[in-house]
Amino acid sequence: MWTFDKVNGILEIPDPFYFDQKLTEDRNEYEITAKLFYLPSSSTSVIEPSPPPQYVAQSIYHLFKVLGINTIDTFIVYFNGLIFNYSDEVDGSSSNDNFTKSDFDNLINVWTELEKFHVNNRIHKLGVSEFTKNRLESFINAVEISPKVNQINIIDCNNGEILEFAKKNDIELLTHRDPTVLLPSKTFRNIIEETNTNKISLNNDLLPRWVLKYSVMIKCRGVVANKG
Numbered sequence: 001m002w003t004f005d006k007v008n009g010i011l012e013i014p015d016p017f018y019f020d021q022k023l024t025e026d027r028n029e030y031e032i033t034a035k036l037f038y039l040p041s042s043s044t045s046v047i048e049p050s051p052p053p054q055y056v057a058q059s060i061y062h063l064f065k066v067l068g069i070n071t072i073d074t075f076i077v078y079f080n081g082l083i084f085n086y087s088d089e090v091d092g093s094s095s096n097d098n099f100t101k102s103d104f105d106n107l108i109n110v111w112t113e114l115e116k117f118h119v120n121n122r123i124h125k126l127g128v129s130e131f132t133k134n135r136l137e138s139f140i141n142a143v144e145i146s147p148k149v150n151q152i153n154i155i156d157c158n159n160g161e162i163l164e165f166a167k168k169n170d171i172e173l174l175t176h177r178d179p180t181v182l183l184p185s186k187t188f189r190n191i192i193e194e195t196n197t198n199k200i201s202l203n204n205d206l207l208p209r210w211v212l213k214y215s216v217m218i219k220c221r222g223v224v225a226n227k228g
Contacts, residue, residue: 022068034214035076041207050106053113059212076127084130133165
């Protein structure tokens, strides 16, 4: 099931009120981690593509409704197009490592939105994904609240430069196995069709803007109670 949020003008999949995954135990018994993916179609302007900061709040409040919570332990954001390029760390190349000023400013705008949730105690730890040492250095110098987590692909986890930098700056280095294409267009269309139980006519040009992955772990047992 999906629902149309008339206030924000977005289609939410799944419907947070129909897809009830609310926690059954006390909130303190769980460790909740979420990762927001800005997809290629997240840019709202063809002339000047940018990751819209409002997707941060949209994704967070969606998860709040699904799980019946008001806090998240760790929130990681992945900006579309970033790749952890090992060769850049070795030879100092800037081909895919350093941000353009426009890209950098756009990422800072998104991060500023995330910082608000941290300041209001809605998110305990903020994190990024696919940030090389050079990216982290630039980013940390430009933001108020530094990332405490950097999640990189498991094939890059033995990079000495990033390991040393993360340890020195108290950044937790995590790995992932996320696919390069997170939500293929065919898969997205199938989801829309399968969940359109009311047979409502929808525009064929619908595109996903973001995806939020989450996991709920029971602290005392170290087992995953829920994920999506």
